[in-house]
Amino acid sequence: MATQHADVKRLRAPFDGFVVDGFNFTKTFPGCRHWLLTHAHSDHTCGLSGGFDAGTIYCSEVTKRLVTRDVSARLGERMVVINAGDSIYIEELSTTLTALDAGHCPGSLLFLLEHGPTKLCILHTGDMRASEHIRNQPLLTPFRDKTKKLDALYLDTTYANPKYDFPAQADACDEIKRIVREELRREPKTLFLCNTYSVGKENAFDAVVDASGGTLFVPPRRAESLRLCDRWRSCYTNDVNDPQVNVWVGGATSGVDQALGRDRDQKGPHGELKKLLDSHPRYEAVVSLRCTGWEYRPGKASSAVWAENDGCTRTYGVPYSEHLCGNHPPRHRRTQHTG
Ligand SMILES: [Zn+2]
Numbered sequence: 302m303a304t305q306h307a308d309v310k311r312l313r314a315p316f317d318g319f320v321v322d323g324f325n326f327t328k329t330f331p332g333c334r335h336w337l338l339t340h341a342h343s344d345h346t347c348g349l350s351g352g353f354d355a356g357t358i359y360c361s362e363v364t365k366r367l368v369t370r371d372v373s374a375r376l377g378e379r380m381v382v383i384n385a386g387d388s389i390y391i392e393e394l395s396t397t398l399t400a401l402d403a404g405h406c407p408g409s410l411l412f413l414l415e416h417g418p419t420k421l422c423i424l425h426t427g428d429m430r431a432s433e434h435i436r437n438q439p440l441l442t443p444f445r446d447k448t449k450k451l452d453a454l455y456l457d458t459t460y461a462n463p464k465y466d467f468p469a470q471a472d473a474c475d476e477i478k479r480i481v482r483e484e485l486r487r488e489p490k491t492l493f494l495c496n497t498y499s500v501g502k503e504n505a506f507d508a509v510v511d512a513s514g515g516t517l518f519v520p521p522r523r524a525e526s527l528r529l530c531d532r533w534r535s536c537y538t539n540d541v542n543d544p545q546v547n548v549w550v551g552g553a554t555s556g557v558d559q560a561l562g563r564d565r566d567q568k569g570p571h572g573e574l575k576k577l578l579d580s581h582p583r584y585e586a587v588v589s590l591r592c593t594g595w596e597y598r599p600g601k602a603s604s605a606v607w608a609e610n611d612g613c614t615r616t617y618g619v620p621y622s623e624h625l626c627g628n629h630p631p632r633h634r635r636t637q638h639t640g
Contacts, residue, residue, distance in 0.1 A: 324348030339427025363408025407530035515547035
């Protein structure tokens with residue numbers, strides 16, 4: 302979870318005209334007119350409402366679409382779109398603002414700020430995944446080859462703690478695919494459930510549906526989000542009765558979230574899974590996949606399985622993450638929090 306401390310949200314001089322993901326602090330910083338929004342998750346948008354009048358909000362096109370749907374359409378007038386790879390010069394603050402892909406959820410950004418008069422340069426991250434692809438973005442090349450210096454790094458991302466050592470996301474997706482294929486060999490009429498956020502986990506549930514060769518049921522609100530993020534695929538459907546459906550993703554109306562439960566050790570949801578199986582007789586087994594960094598166990602990169610009801614209900618915890626983890630802490634860490 303993003304922190305809600307004002308001193309993390311407002312950048313230090315000479316960038317103190319900017320606040321990042323700090324909409325709870327509009328009254329704390331009445332002089333700030335430039336508000337950066339890293340992505341659309343609620344712990345980063347909290348405090349934002351249709352009545353926001355504290356200045357300009359800078360965010361990606363995808364984040365704008367999601368926030369104007371979820372918070373208020375009126376915010377669209379306050380937003381300036383800056384997509385990954387774009388730069389904007391903000392004359393009032395003599396600062397060039399550049400956006401980079403954060404590798405977290407659709408539309409998520411890192412912000413690079415360069416102050417003209419002092420040449421100071423900082424990078425701010427909300428939630429991010431520091432994969433090779435993200436680290437190798439061309440805009441970061443000058444910092445990698447040391448022709449430019451980063452004066453400070455702000456981290457406002459979950460899991461920035463050395464105790465977390467997630468596998469690469471691609472490896473977690475391969476593990477998901479291996480589980481799905483193995484379960485289908487065991488029982489071809491298996492229904493898979495996959496957790497999701499309002500936005501995020503797309504690569505995890507794509508791994509499930511691709512390995513299953515079937516169709517993914519998406520509840521309506523989540524389906525709309527996928528379309529707004531340009532992530533809708535032909536193997537998705539809104540029709541739960543589609544005979545090709547063998548994967549469901551979470552959402553208020555799908556029942557997946559209830560079936561997956563919130564039990565960290567995954568032993569709890571089997572009663573709910575059995576009820577779900579009994580009410581959908583075309584499936585012979587149900588497998589829930591809880592794909593999250595919270596499933597990480599120190600020294601154990603692989604998934605864990607719990608089976609009950611004669612093996613008809615099975616739950617897996619897969620350490621799939623869309624966040625930075627603490628096993629490669631940046632050298633110039635200035636501010637961090639974990640949540
Ligand atoms: Zn997030």
